[in-house]
Amino acid sequence: MTTAISPSTVAFGEYAQGEDPLPSWNEGSAKQNIVDFVCGVTTTGHPHFVKPEERVAVFDNDGTLWTEMPAYFQLAFIFDRLKALAPQHPEWKDKPLYLAVLEGDMKTVAAGGLRGLLELATVTHAGMTTDEFSKIVEEWIETARHPKFNRPYTDLIYQPMLELLAYLRAHGFKTFIVSGGGIDFMRVWADKVYGIPPEQVIGSSIVTKFEMLAGVPVLMRLPELNFMDDNVGKPVAINMHIGRRPIAAFGNSDGDLQMLQWTAAGTGSRFGLIVRHTDSVREYAYDRSPLGTLDKALAEAQAKGWTVVDMKQDWKCIYPFETRK
Amino acid sequence: MTTAISPSTVAFGEYAQGEDPLPSWNEGSAKQNIVDFVCGVTTTGHPHFVKPEERVAVFDNDGTLWTEMPAYFQLAFIFDRLKALAPQHPEWKDKPLYLAVLEGDMKTVAAGGLRGLLELATVTHAGMTTDEFSKIVEEWIETARHPKFNRPYTDLIYQPMLELLAYLRAHGFKTFIVSGGGIDFMRVWADKVYGIPPEQVIGSSIVTKFEMLAGVPVLMRLPELNFMDDNVGKPVAINMHIGRRPIAAFGNSDGDLQMLQWTAAGTGSRFGLIVRHTDSVREYAYDRSPLGTLDKALAEAQAKGWTVVDMKQDWKCIYPFETRK
Numbered sequence: 306m307t308t309a310i311s312p313s314t315v316a317f318g319e320y321a322q323g324e325d326p327l328p329s330w331n332e333g334s335a336k337q338n339i340v341d342f343v344c345g346v347t348t349t350g351h352p353h354f355v356k357p358e359e360r361v362a363v364f365d366n367d368g369t370l371w372t373e374m375p376a377y378f379q380l381a382f383i384f385d386r387l388k389a390l391a392p393q394h395p396e397w398k399d400k401p402l403y404l405a406v407l408e409g410d411m412k413t414v415a416a417g418g419l420r421g422l423l424e425l426a427t428v429t430h431a432g433m434t435t436d437e438f439s440k441i442v443e444e445w446i447e448t449a450r451h452p453k454f455n456r457p458y459t460d461l462i463y464q465p466m467l468e469l470l471a472y473l474r475a476h477g478f479k480t481f482i483v484s485g486g487g488i489d490f491m492r493v494w495a496d497k498v499y500g501i502p503p504e505q506v507i508g509s510s511i512v513t514k515f516e517m518l519a520g521v522p523v524l525m526r527l528p529e530l531n532f533m534d535d536n537v538g539k540p541v542a543i544n545m546h547i548g549r550r551p552i553a554a555f556g557n558s559d560g561d562l563q564m565l566q567w568t569a570a571g572t573g574s575r576f577g578l579i580v581r582h583t584d585s586v587r588e589y590a591y592d593r594s595p596l597g598t599l600d601k602a603l604a605e606a607q608a609k610g611w612t613v614v615d616m617k618q619d620w621k622c623i624y625p626f627e628t629r630k
Numbered sequence: 631m632t633t634a635i636s637p638s639t640v641a642f643g644e645y646a647q648g649e650d651p652l653p654s655w656n657e658g659s660a661k662q663n664i665v666d667f668v669c670g671v672t673t674t675g676h677p678h679f680v681k682p683e684e685r686v687a688v689f690d691n692d693g694t695l696w697t698e699m700p701a702y703f704q705l706a707f708i709f710d711r712l713k714a715l716a717p718q719h720p721e722w723k724d725k726p727l728y729l730a731v732l733e734g735d736m737k738t739v740a741a742g743g744l745r746g747l748l749e750l751a752t753v754t755h756a757g758m759t760t761d762e763f764s765k766i767v768e769e770w771i772e773t774a775r776h777p778k779f780n781r782p783y784t785d786l787i788y789q790p791m792l793e794l795l796a797y798l799r800a801h802g803f804k805t806f807i808v809s810g811g812g813i814d815f816m817r818v819w820a821d822k823v824y825g826i827p828p829e830q831v832i833g834s835s836i837v838t839k840f841e842m843l844a845g846v847p848v849l850m851r852l853p854e855l856n857f858m859d860d861n862v863g864k865p866v867a868i869n870m871h872i873g874r875r876p877i878a879a880f881g882n883s884d885g886d887l888q889m890l891q892w893t894a895a896g897t898g899s900r901f902g903l904i905v906r907h908t909d910s911v912r913e914y915a916y917d918r919s920p921l922g923t924l925d926k927a928l929a930e931a932q933a934k935g936w937t938v939v940d941m942k943q944d945w946k947c948i949y950p951f952e953t954r955k
Contacts, residue, residue: 358827435869479829492873502683503873504804504829513869515862515888522891524869537840544760544838544849546871548817548828563840566847 326472328621329465329628335578335619338612339469342576346552347476353574357477361551363543363564364470366484366491366508368557368597369580370499372461374589375452376596379486380422382445386429415595423530427511430487431528435513438526442493456626459498464628465620466555466580470499473553481505481551483543485535485560489526507546509534535560540567552576562602569609577611579603584617587627651797653946654790654953660903660944663937664794667901671877672801678899682802686876688868688889689795691809691816691833693882693922694905695824697786699914700777701921704811705747707770711754740920748855752836755812756853760838763851767818781951784823789953790945791880791905795824798878806830806876808868810860810885814851832871834859860885865892877901887927894934902936904928909942 320326330336345353346360367373387397387406397403402421405413414421430438451458470480482491482501488508495501510531513524534542540563543551553576554561554568565577579602582591592599606613614620622628645651655661670678671685692698712722712731722728727746730738739746755763776783795805807816807826813833820826835856838849859867865888868876878901879886879893890902904927907916917924931938939945947953 358821488870488873496683504686504871506873510870513866515865515892522865522888522895524865524892540840540847540849541838545813545835546829548813548831563847567840567849570847 320475326475327465327468329468331619331621333619335612335614338576339472339578342553342574343473343476345574355552355573359549359552360473360476360478361481361547361549362473362478362553363481363483363547363551363555363568364466365556365558365561365564366482366486368582369555369561370462370466370470370482371458372451372463372588373557373597374582374591377486378451378458378461379426379490381449381458382442382490383422383425383429385445385449386441387425390429426487427528427530430490430511431526433526434518434523435489435526436523438489439493442490446494459494460626461624462498463580463620464622464625467499467625469555470501474500478553479505481507481543481547483534483539483564484508485533485538487511488534507534507542509538537563539564543567554578555580556602557582558597558599559602560598562605565602565611566605569611577606577609578614579606579611580614581616583615584620584623587623588616590617645800651800652790652793654793656944656946658944660937660939663901664797664903667878667899668797668801670899680877680898684874684877685798685801685803686806686872686874687798687803687878688806688808688872688876688880688893689791690881690883690886690889691807691811693907694880694886695787695791695795695807696783697776697788697913698882698922699907699916702811703776703783703786704751704815706774706783707767707815708747708750708754710770710774711766712750715754751812752853752855755815755836756851758851759843759848760814760851761848763814764818767815771819784819785951786949787823788905788945789947789950792824792950794880795826799825803878804830806832806868806872808859808864808889809833810858812836813859832859832867834863862888864889868892879903880905881927882907883922883924884927885923887930890927890936891930894936902931902934903939904931904936905939906941908940909945909948912948913941915942 327336345351346355348354364370367377384406387403391397391407401413402417406425446459449458450456451461454461473480480501482495484491486508488506488510491508492503492506495506496503512527512529512531514527516523516525532538543564550571551568552571554565555578556565557580569575569577581599582589584590591597592603652661670676671680673679689695692702709731712728716722716732726738727742731750771784774783775781776786779786798805805826807820809816811833813831813835816833817828817831820831821828837852837854837856839852841848841850857863875896876893877896879890880903881890882905894900894902906924907914909915916922917928
């Protein structure tokens, strides 16, 4: 395998000769497919060669780069914010959905569906400037803990995916996040944990408005949805933010299907990959769960020959902290 | 001057020792301000030093990077498209605004105001896939000619600004376009003429929609405005696409005021520059014209100490073709 990639690794000088760039990936078809794809698009003279500026790779975040169970981590942020803001909003006690969050009644929260969650998201994400919001997220992400692992949420990123991001970047790829999560929520920590700078983070957003506040220009966050970056929204957002069709796309659920379809439909060599959550011991095992549903995208992956990663089989370790044991 | 910038130029190795990186700029305060700013933010140990990843510079396009007279070049595209599409739309002859364009009656077109122009823009920019639209723009930009100079529009880019873009990039800056012009219109040629890749071009947009067309995923362009990237829209778009506050902003009209205010209001060293059109012989002379109005932004530039470029005084040449004479 190292022989196959040696021309490009030598060219980029990032890996020592013979060094495995994906040490947390077990040998198998998933790892082999990745290496073969990268070899083809980065080797001058290869029929699949792609110019460096067109090497765009897009990654879903929840369930693809970090864990998304028992619920999207941003939901924990929303609930924590609602609790923190509750003393200033006595009227919330008369709203069943809000009261359910405050009392930890997740059954009622779930019954509110996506519409209810969106309302809670916009309420807790609005009413401050963009700078103030960043500080709130920064503080939360440093102090909040995951209920199962009792660790900061940013510890629950996937070590094999970190290696993959680094491997692609070392081969001239520009790596982007394209997530249903909040764009301004992710940008606070994505650079630190994934090495993905704010301008390469794409996500859902609420409306912001330019205002002069006591002579100082600010961007105020309003409680109104601007863009939902999921499903059919993902190719739209990719076109808006990147303006190029990616040559590689990585996801884990049906929300990533259109992004994978859009990527795969381009000319030349294309790579699609789906992370399948199969490890109930080291992480979680689910396919057709209400959250992070993988059904249509899995069928299409099998039909189109996209790579499906079986976490339990393909990954030597899940999280970076395991390697430091 | 070359002494002042030598530490960083040597570090980036882009300019030979003693070489002037801005040869089309006359010596004077505008050029000196640029060089002083770049020296400060790129010299390690300097109190104004800024890390490379935070060196974001934003440029308006019309009137800042290329000419915008006798009218925004994209208007010529709109009118040419309307004429090309007219045979398929006999009903346009009954619409005064459309008929005015077809008959070259610019007085009636102007009377339609921004609202009328936006309607013409959305109609001519919609009804095809994103790939099809790119091809239409590509063909137009290669064949259309400017009425005064009888040259391709892309010849009418400013040589001193090209040097400035290159100078900033050589010093670790990421250069972005933030324009009221169409994002998908500019992306077709911006990389070729300015060296600014699609993902660093921000502009106005219409709605696009993901669709399956005979089994092939496409993004269809709909005749509906998505975002107007002008005035208060510019800081909003900068936050959405870049997620960082720029440290330098370059504009030429009141439409750039909020972008300049937003940039200048950050902490640390900040740079604001306004290109003033003062050369009726080599280009055009105007400040308070109906199009490209420079009034409030000029007053604020003077009050805030932003750099004002006087094209006639500060620029040795205007266009690249002059240097090839």
